[in-house]
Amino acid sequence: MEYHGSYLKGGPCLALFGKELKYRGVLSWVLSTDHKRIGVLYLIAVVSLFAAGAAIGFFMRLELITRGPTIMTAQTYNSAFTFHGVIMLFLFLIPATPSVFGNFFLPIMIGANDVAFPRLNLLSWWVYMAGAAIAVIALVAGPADTGWTFYAPYSLRTGAKVSLAVFAVFVLGLSSILTGINFVTTVHRLRAPGMAWFRLPLFVWAVYATAWVQILATPVIGVNMLLVISERLFGIGVFDPAKGGDPLLFQHLFWIYSHPAVYIMILPAMGVITEIIPVFSRRVIFGYKAIVYSSLGIAGVGSMVWGHHMFVSGFSYEAGVAFSFFTFLVAIPSAIKVYNWVGSMYKGSILTEPPFLFAMAFIFLFSIGGLTGLILGALSLNVHLHDTYFVVGHFHYVKFGGGGFGFFAALHYWFPKMFGKLYNKKLANYALLILFIGFNALYFPMFVLGLQGMPRRYYDYLPQYSLMQIISTVGSWVLITGLVLMFGNLIYALFRGKDAGPSPWRGATLEWQTPSPPDAENFEAQPKVERGPYHYDGI
Amino acid sequence: METKLSRDYAGAKIGMWLFLLSEVSFFFGPLALYTIFRYRHPAEFRSASTELNLTLGTLNTVILLTSSLFAALSVSAIKKGKEKASALLIALTAVLGAVFLFIKYIEWSAEIGRGFYPGSLALFERGKGEVLYFGLYYFLTGMHGAHVFIGVVLLSITAVLISRRTVNTNDYIKLENSALYWHLVDIIWIYLFPLFYLIS
Ligand SMILES: [Cu+2]
Numbered sequence: 001m002e003y004h005g006s007y008l009k010g011g012p013c014l015a016l017f018g019k020e021l022k023y024r025g026v027l028s029w030v031l032s033t034d035h036k037r038i039g040v041l042y043l044i045a046v047v048s049l050f051a052a053g054a055a056i057g058f059f060m061r062l063e064l065i066t067r068g069p070t071i072m073t074a075q076t077y078n079s080a081f082t083f084h085g086v087i088m089l090f091l092f093l094i095p096a097t098p099s100v101f102g103n104f105f106l107p108i109m110i111g112a113n114d115v116a117f118p119r120l121n122l123l124s125w126w127v128y129m130a131g132a133a134i135a136v137i138a139l140v141a142g143p144a145d146t147g148w149t150f151y152a153p154y155s156l157r158t159g160a161k162v163s164l165a166v167f168a169v170f171v172l173g174l175s176s177i178l179t180g181i182n183f184v185t186t187v188h189r190l191r192a193p194g195m196a197w198f199r200l201p202l203f204v205w206a207v208y209a210t211a212w213v214q215i216l217a218t219p220v221i222g223v224n225m226l227l228v229i230s231e232r233l234f235g236i237g238v239f240d241p242a243k244g245g246d247p248l249l250f251q252h253l254f255w256i257y258s259h260p261a262v263y264i265m266i267l268p269a270m271g272v273i274t275e276i277i278p279v280f281s282r283r284v285i286f287g288y289k290a291i292v293y294s295s296l297g298i299a300g301v302g303s304m305v306w307g308h309h310m311f312v313s314g315f316s317y318e319a320g321v322a323f324s325f326f327t328f329l330v331a332i333p334s335a336i337k338v339y340n341w342v343g344s345m346y347k348g349s350i351l352t353e354p355p356f357l358f359a360m361a362f363i364f365l366f367s368i369g370g371l372t373g374l375i376l377g378a379l380s381l382n383v384h385l386h387d388t389y390f391v392v393g394h395f396h397y398v399k400f401g402g403g404g405f406g407f408f409a410a411l412h413y414w415f416p417k418m419f420g421k422l423y424n425k426k427l428a429n430y431a432l433l434i435l436f437i438g439f440n441a442l443y444f445p446m447f448v449l450g451l452q453g454m455p456r457r458y459y460d461y462l463p464q465y466s467l468m469q470i471i472s473t474v475g476s477w478v479l480i481t482g483l484v485l486m487f488g489n490l491i492y493a494l495f496r497g498k499d500a501g502p503s504p505w506r507g508a509t510l511e512w513q514t515p516s517p518p519d520a521e522n523f524e525a526q527p528k529v530e531r532g533p534y535h536y537d538g539i
Numbered sequence: 540m541e542t543k544l545s546r547d548y549a550g551a552k553i554g555m556w557l558f559l560l561s562e563v564s565f566f567f568g569p570l571a572l573y574t575i576f577r578y579r580h581p582a583e584f585r586s587a588s589t590e591l592n593l594t595l596g597t598l599n600t601v602i603l604l605t606s607s608l609f610a611a612l613s614v615s616a617i618k619k620g621k622e623k624a625s626a627l628l629i630a631l632t633a634v635l636g637a638v639f640l641f642i643k644y645i646e647w648s649a650e651i652g653r654g655f656y657p658g659s660l661a662l663f664e665r666g667k668g669e670v671l672y673f674g675l676y677y678f679l680t681g682m683h684g685a686h687v688f689i690g691v692v693l694l695s696i697t698a699v700l701i702s703r704r705t706v707n708t709n710d711y712i713k714l715e716n717s718a719l720y721w722h723l724v725d726i727i728w729i730y731l732f733p734l735f736y737l738i739s
Contacts, residue, residue, distance in 0.1 A: 116550045181557040189550040215557055219565035227569070227678065235658040236674030237667075238572050243674070244667025249575065253568045 006420070007036045011520040012114075014122060033118035034520060038125050039104030040418070045125075046096050047487070049132060053087035054483060056080050061442070061476040064469050067460055074459040078145035079160070081457055083135075085148025086165060090172045091132055093399055094261060096407045097268035098214075099128070099179055101414060102207040106183060108511040108518060109201045111192025111527040116185035124178035131172035138164035147457060149258075152239035152250040156231045163232050166225045173222040176264070180214030183207055192510075194529035201509045201533040202291050206271025209295040213260045213267075217303065221257035224250065248313055255306035263302045265399055266366075267295060269406020270337055273359045276413050277341050279507045280356035281348030284534040287340040294333035301330045311382045320379050327377035334370055338363060353505065354428040358409035361436050365401025369394060372447065387457075390450025396443045408435075408486065415490060416504045420516040421497030427489045435482030441475025509533045548712055555716040559723050562686075566727060569679050573734060576671045583668025588739040590655060591676075595646050596736040599639050600728065606635035607725040610694070610718040617701070620708045626701040629714065632721060633694035636687050643684055647677075676735055683731060686724045693717045 011034035013023045023031050029041060060080045063070045072080065103121065107114055115121050138144065144165040146155045155162050187200070187208045200208075228250070230236045237243030239250045278285045285291065307315065307323030341363060350356070372394040375381055385391065416422050445468040450456075454465050461469060503512040510527060511518070577584045613628035654661030655673055662670050697717045700706040706713050 116547065117554060120554075177558075177561050181554055181561070184557055185550050185554045188553055189547055215561045216564050219561045220568050223565050223568040223682075226682070227572075230678055234656075234677070236678055237657060237670045238576070238674055238678075243670045244576075244580070245671060245674075246575075249572055253571075256568075 005519060006517045007034055007520045008517050011037055014119065033122050035103050035107050035114050035118065035121060036518060038121050039100050041125055042095060042099040042103060045129065045132065046092055046100055049087055049091040053084055053092055054480065056084040058476055058480055060084060061473045065473040067463065067466065075145060077459045079143035082144050082147050083139050086135060089148055090169055091135060093265040093403045094176060095128060097272060097410060098207055098210055101272065101410045102183060102268060104418060105414065105511055106204055106207055107186060107190065108514060108522050109204050109509050110187065110190060110195050111510050111523065111529060112186065112190035113522050115182045116189055117182050120178055121182055124175045127171060127175040127178065131168050131175060134164060134171060135168035138168055149254060150228060152228065152247040153241060155228055156240055163229050166228050170222050170225040173218045176214045177218050180211040183211040184215065192527050192529055198289065199529055199532050202274040202285065203271035205292050206267045206295050209299040210264050210267045213264055213299050217257045217260040220253055224253040251310050251313060255309045259306040259309065260303050262398065263298055265403035267298060269403050272406050272410040272413065273341060273362050275509065276355045276359045276409060277344050278534040279505050280351045280353055281345045282536050283344055283348040285340065286343035290336055291340050294336040297333040298330060301326060305330055308377050311379060312386045324377055324379050328374065331370060331374055338367060354425050354432065355409055355413035357429060357432055358405060358412055361432060362402060362405040362409055365397050365405055365439065369397030369401050372397065385450055387455055388450035389446040389454045389456055392456045393443050393446030393450060401439065411490065416500030417511055417516050419494055420500050421493045422500045422504060423489050423493035423497055427485065431482050431486035431489060434478060434485060438475050438478030438482050442472050442479050445472045506539050508536055508539050551712045551716060555719055559719065562723055569675060573675050576675065580668025580671065583666050584672050585739045587669040587672035588735060591736050592646055592649065593736055595642055596732060599642050600732050602635050602639050603725050603728050606632045607722055609635065610721045614715055614718050617708055617711045617714055622701055622704065622708055626698050629694055629701065630698040633691050633698060636691040636694065640684060640687055643680065679731055683727055686727065690721050690724045693720060
């Protein structure tokens with residue numbers, strides 16, 4: 001079956017037993033094996049869940065505007081931060097950039113027609129949706145109150161329904177593994193003629209490195225979640241001190257995945273920034289190979305730092321020193337990237353379009369997140385700051401300021417390509433400004449609160465923390481305003497936006513050589529690659 | 540388009556190997572727990588191990604090894620064009636997998652019948668090391684059993700596909716990949732068997 005014209009109008013659908021079937025309407029989407037349609041399906045799911053997670057966060061902040069009970073009980077608050085975490089991490093950040101933009105653009109950027117296993121790709125979306133459904137059922141049925149970390153022994157003992165939420169994490173992990181397998185195979189097998197490894201766009205390199213982390217690290221948390229379920233159902237004892245088990249081992253297995261998971265969230269976002277900066281500086285990327293090796297380095301060294309979450313858990317001093325050392329070491333490849341981005345802008349002719357400004361916001365916020373991470377990685381300071389608001393501030397700067405803003409940057413960079421429409425650029429810039437102010441007002445006070453000793457996850461606080469808590473809550477209102485404006489602008493553009501044309505930013509990577517939106521088959525003829533991805537002469 | 544892509548033989552192989560790699564990573568966690576707890580309670584692990592049925596365990600090992608051999612023979616048969624023999628061999632592999640599960644079921648029932656199960660009084664009285672041993676025993680052999688079950692389903696489907704000639708002497712990557720999966724299931728058992736049965 002041949003398809004012509006935009007992927008939005010038609011595309012390959014699920015075929016079983018050798019028979020090709022064509023579906024219409026919603027079915028032509030949810031049964032589509034077209035990587036672009038699957039990318040859009042992920043986009044819809046991921047943004048909806050982000051809205052849910054943000055709403056929960058908004059109410060948590062509102063609760064904290066006064067001391068004592070404000071709008072919810074302490075038990076509700078515990079469930080709120082648990083589900084805010086589960087949704088934002090497992091349902092939003094981990095799939096966000098790789099599953100949406102990786103699916104949509106990785107095949108196009110290497111000159112392929114689709115991923116290596118299109119049906120597996122569709123399956124991984126369905127598995128993701130199953131995981132999301134289980135998480136929502138868990139939220140309605142009697143939500144867990146353990147925090148997204150599910151630490152034993154509390155998670156083994158609490159009366160709340162933990163098993164279902166934990167099972168959702170397991171199912172979501174399966175989806176993530178399948179996506180990772182697909183991407184690694186795709187990059188190895190489906191590069192167009194002339195697309196040598198060192199001609200790959202750096203976003204592809206970033207998603208490739210991430211995919212390896214997804215394949216190797218995700219099963220560790222998967223089995224850990226199954227162990228928690230077995231403990232709750234049968235009491236096998238491995239994490240239960242009363243039976244000789246060791247809750248610390250839960251923490252080890254949890255962070256062996258969950259620290260690398262931070263890189264699943266951040267590496268693809270870094271890849272996006274690496275695409276945006278050269279396009280809007282009209283200059284070839286500075287230090288291509290350094291960026292490639294730093295991506296691989298982050299993926300590698302990042303798997304040896306998990307103990308920095310456990311400095312005060314009572315493991316040996318020597319282990320602490322080793323984990324602290326590796327934590328400082330992993331900062332180097334991240335810093336290399338920041339220097340390369342800035343170096344690429346040097347003597348460039350910079351166009352301050354919205355994607356570029358989003359990238360700037362990313363660099364600023366991620367740098368604060370990274371540097372505060374080094375403060376937390378120092379053994380002596382960690383004793384004071386562990387489990388305080390400082391940690392909460394740090395990881396929101398990294399994950400939201402980094403992973404989240406990277407996702408927003410990607411959305412503004414690739415939106416015209418994905419849907420063929422241009423959004424209102426002025427409005428996008430104002431939305432970013434409001435977002436940026438709101439973000440810093442919301443999360444910066446947390447550093448101050450943490451240094452003053454305010455513990456995280458507390459429902460109530462002492463009077464001396466009131467001022468900073470109020471500033472933070474007001475910041476959340478500004479942030480939500482910015483989010484509504486930003487998404488509103490994009491949704492409006494979807495229906496009323498001006499025609500984007502094939503290459504509104506004049507990029508040199510292959511996706512800009514396709515029409516906007518791309519055809520179902522991506523390329524009319526097999527593209528031949530004769531130049532690097534960041535050479536702008538004549539474009 | 541899609542059918543053309545799924546004919547990428549090397550691609551399908553790479554995908555399968557990546558999946559097997561993630562399976563190995565899956566078993567890493569509980570095996571690490573086993574190592575740590577055995578190091579902490581060496582004597583109790585040894586005495587708990589004597590409670591397992593070594594005869595049935597050995598029998599199951601022989602069964603799985605034989606089934607793995609059949610799976611390998613099935614692959615080499617289809618390469619030589621002997622499709623019927625290949626279908627028969629892979630069906631036999633699945634049957635042996637089912638026999639393995641049945642024997643495992645008998646073993647578990649006997650152990651539970653004698654009071655060795657998580658949370659039981661009999662175990663509690665024998666000390667924490669034995670509680671942990673049996674906790675890990677049920678978890679790991681349970682996880683492995685789940686893999687055997689999936690494998691049996693997979694192999695049966697493959698047998699049907701060969702008999703329908705969807706999988707044939709020119710296109711046998713599905714058979715090769717199911718056999719690879721089955722070898723992994725076998726290898727995991729080769730680790731579990733000595734760790735639980737042969738330490739006394
Ligand atoms: Cu970490």
